[in-house]
Amino acid sequence: MSESAGKTVTRVDLCEAVYQKVGLSRTESSAFVELVLKEITDCLERGETVKLSSFGSFMVRKKGQRIGRNPKTGTEVPISPRRVMVFKPSAILKQRINKNGAAS
Amino acid sequence: MIKSELVQCISEHNPHLYQRDVENIVNAILDEIVAALARGDRVELRGFGAFSVKHRPARSGRNPRTGAHVPVEQKSVPFFKTGKEMRERLNREDGGGSGAAT
Numbered sequence: 001m002s003e004s005a006g007k008t009v010t011r012v013d014l015c016e017a018v019y020q021k022v023g024l025s026r027t028e029s030s031a032f033v034e035l036v037l038k039e040i041t042d043c044l045e046r047g048e049t050v051k052l053s054s055f056g057s058f059m060v061r062k063k064g065q066r067i068g069r070n071p072k073t074g075t076e077v078p079i080s081p082r083r084v085m086v087f088k089p090s091a092i093l094k095q096r097i098n099k100n101g102a103a104s
Numbered sequence: 105m106i107k108s109e110l111v112q113c114i115s116e117h118n119p120h121l122y123q124r125d126v127e128n129i130v131n132a133i134l135d136e137i138v139a140a141l142a143r144g145d146r147v148e149l150r151g152f153g154a155f156s157v158k159h160r161p162a163r164s165g166r167n168p169r170t171g172a173h174v175p176v177e178q179k180s181v182p183f184f185k186t187g188k189e190m191r192e193r194l195n196r197e198d199g200g201g202s203g204a205a206t
Binding site for chain 1: 105106107110113114117125128129130132133134135136137138140141142143144145146147148149150151152153155157179180181182184186190191193194195
């Protein structure tokens with residue numbers, strides 16, 4: 001319930017986790033964190049979906065052109081067609097977050 | 105691509121490691137992200153994106169079939185925001201964004 005935590009986990013923490021659990025050097029652990037992210041990114045860039053069981057999937061969606069508005073001035077601005085990435089969390093991930101986040 | 109394919113792909117570039125080790129690396133990374141979110145922390149990966157947890161208050165829902173009121177408890181949901189560099193990479197001229205770069 002207490003919302004005070006608010007810590008931010010970064011690459012450094014992921015490297016530390018790999019270092020602790022797998023037993024590679026810190027340099028190598030850090031290189032692998034980068035490599036994993038790079039492989040996922042490359043895959044998405046090709047438009048492919050990345051499914052990571054018990055975690056979730058990343059997919060790329062194509063958005064058509066639409067008219068947007070500058071909220072400050074109210075002028076209409078065309079928004080070009082683009083590709084966006086979406087993350088769909090797995091049921092397991094959602095469950096894990098609710099177990100600890102709120103009262104179980 | 106699924107997790108096993110990701111593991112295989114990384115293993116091919118790193119013949120000095122067993123595939124099982126690579127699997128442990130990938131799992132260690134994912135587990136760390138999940139653990140952080142379960143604690144209510146944020147995970148920020150520059151160039152890739154950021155994971156955070158959003159809280160949804162309790163509300164009164166309806167069974168769409170019967171129309172009956174159903175109380176929905178408060179819950180927390182994982183949320184992902186794409187990073188700037190990732191967004192740009194998805195929309196490069198040669199990336200399938202059909203030449204709509206700015």
